[in-house]
Amino acid sequence: MRRCLRSLALFLAASLTTFAARAHAAGEGVEDEARARFEQGVELLQKGAWSDALAAFSTSARLYPTPQAINNAAICLRKLGRYDEALDQVEALLRDFPDLPAEKRQAAEREAAELAKLVGAISVEGAEPGAQIAIDGRDRGFFPAPRPFRVLTGSHLVRVLQEGFLPFEARVEVVAGETMRITVSKQRRVPEAPPAPGPALPAAPPARRFGIELAGAMLIAPSFGGQIMESCTERCDATPALGGYGVLRGSYAIGASLDIGVSAGFLAGHQTLTERRTPLRPPPSTPVGPVDDTLTLSGGLLGIWVGTRLGKQPFLDLRLGAGAMVGRMSDVRSWTANDAESNAAAPFGATSFGGFLYLDPEVRVGVRVGQHLSLAVGVEAMMLLAVAPPAWPEDRTFSDPRYGLFAFRPETLAGPALFVVLPSLSARYTF
Template structure:
């Protein structure tokens, strides 16, 4: 037997090649990095290693040696083995000439005829020399699965090559407009169907990604794959369409109405915008064809009118949506009139419009229901016959104990009265005196009221309130002193702000209408406190402080129960006397600003304590008048 080592002395190529053709400056799909030294090293090691492996381990791929004298000849090889051996020899010859693509084809033919590890190794080596690193790595993995116990020298070669190849590949996932069931091609190689079960392993460099789905334009893009990293191909469809297929369940040829526009006849299909579409069929059928349930070859221009109900079809990107509609004979019509006009008309429990209403319906019996707010509903069965028009007039009976809903608008103005605005400043003792809280409020509101009188609405308003507190006990803190100066202070308080809230109420229609209502919302206000005082210095001298003012935000939640007693002044107008209580609950109490400096005579500069200038809970009473209009 002629060994591979004898054919290639020194286990090296017959003539050293300093720069094999396969290691010219590679593009790698956009990469311009020259790997000559690394690939030259690979070429020498990989090629020599495989030759060594083949010389030592693959003698079975060569012709059997001549039989010894006096011994029976060995059994002849089969035709497939001989052909596989011939392709293998051809592949080796191309490989030695660095004709790797031709060698790859020959080795693959040999492997198809007879599986052996030598052909698999040569295939992986050819793929690597051709820059198809991902396929080379896959070939090595398949080889290991088929031959898990490789000889030590061959295993070392394979392990080294796989380690190098792992640094030349990355992973690729497909995202974006990736239609399910589409075929994925990377560099014209089919890699599977979408969605992928796991990321693909591909060679580093610029890769051409193409996604194809039957009936749709392909999606293409170029992706720069970085070795050792997960790369994402974010597909973007230029045409954001889906396919809609419409047919009639009896195979009748009818006109297809898509979103109110006629687009063709059944069976129909086309690319449409994404989202929901309204589909309906209509047309004519010959009476004989109807009776025989025949499916005509083309749409009829006259005969019995047939139509389907409207169906909503939801179309998704690059997906096919099928709609099958059943048309029914509608060669008859019905007109419904009502008293009062505008009543809701239902046909077989489905709302079809407002009276007066006219439309075509399938032949047979239908239940017609007419209803209106404040009236008893009326139902009637109607039998429709071919080519006959029916007219139905319905007079509804008013529900005397029920009234129609209405919308009410009102405006009100009130005085505000309260004993105090509360807070630390309202704590009077000794000679302190405080006035009543006086002010005013105004509201505008609107509500939707049911016939029962219960209504829900919104209101907007504004208020102001003032209070005067005289000669209350107070302290002034001189800067740099431990002991405060004692004395008295007078505060002029003023609250102002806007209110917004919701209401629920009950309105009673009678000779003198009543309204009970509860409002709830928020007050966005401001509290002004103008203060002056008289204090004694540490030396015992009395002095007056000049007026100083602080402005503090006053956010409060409010509840406003209200009662009204009114009188009708016109058909839709009502004037009322009202009494409202306004309960304010502080969200953040307003306080005096302690950064305001106050002259303290011989003691220099002082400050007031950050006392609250309004209480946490304040209750006010608001008597007033209101004007209401309903329609």
């Protein structure tokens, strides 16, 4: 280690002596500047600051070329891994200083042979005269070039740029000691620029993506259905099911006319059946007259929906919702005994829970009121599909002084499919 440091010190001292002898013949100003840069480069070289030392030696060689400045620049370039540029410097040293001592010339020739094993070259052909050539983002001159471009081995990106033509790019793998040729395909001219745009239109207001909507509706259904409705024959009379429906919806706009969202609501309705014949178990000794039923269905709904809006003022909304409903259904029954002396029996009731899936197509017509609010009227045609239909419980028994202990036969209180019409009013706020 000490021997290497001693050799480097002797080499730098000899370099300074030789530089001073050659620079003596130059002008005083150039001599001082070149010597100062060279000495600065020597100090940086001793510290291993290769990039800064390279800048100092390059400036010194440009002001007053000496073998020492060029050789030291080549040393820095090799330390930095820029072998192609280092080879250029060594070749310049051999070419521009034919009177080098034999020992130094042989050393430079050996260095050139070693560096040549680490570099290759790229030759560009077929480009437009005057085209600019860049390799890996570094400007390498214009076409035609006096000689191939020396580069390190490996992959390189070559770009050929010419005003009025589209850029040409090619990637090439360079092998040590070989020249890779790139033929530029016929460069296409840049298409003519489109005409200048007219005056800019006012910017459109920002799209309102989110919305919240509150709707209320009247519930109308022909019947709740089920086995209880099937037993409503002869003198039995059934009213339509009537009730109400409320829902809260959240929405998100996709594009100009498509909305998606979620909904949560509550539905309730009731229906009455009069003079319906149904047997008791066990049959009582006192005859039982027709039964009057009061049916009530209520439940919560949770679902998703998708819709589209047509027109602006007024607008038409088309929607399709789907989801699930969990609800309860109650049946309150009373009757009058067949004998004239008996009064009506006290009401007997039972409640059953049920589960439904639903589909809910909807049509609405509305108007916008200001920038955020819109009002609409519409109609929904909801189809409830029973997953677990509510039914009169089989184990429900009652006690009465006249009839003793008895039970009604089990029967479903709602059918497998319920069709409900919901005329609605709604208000929607977007933000």
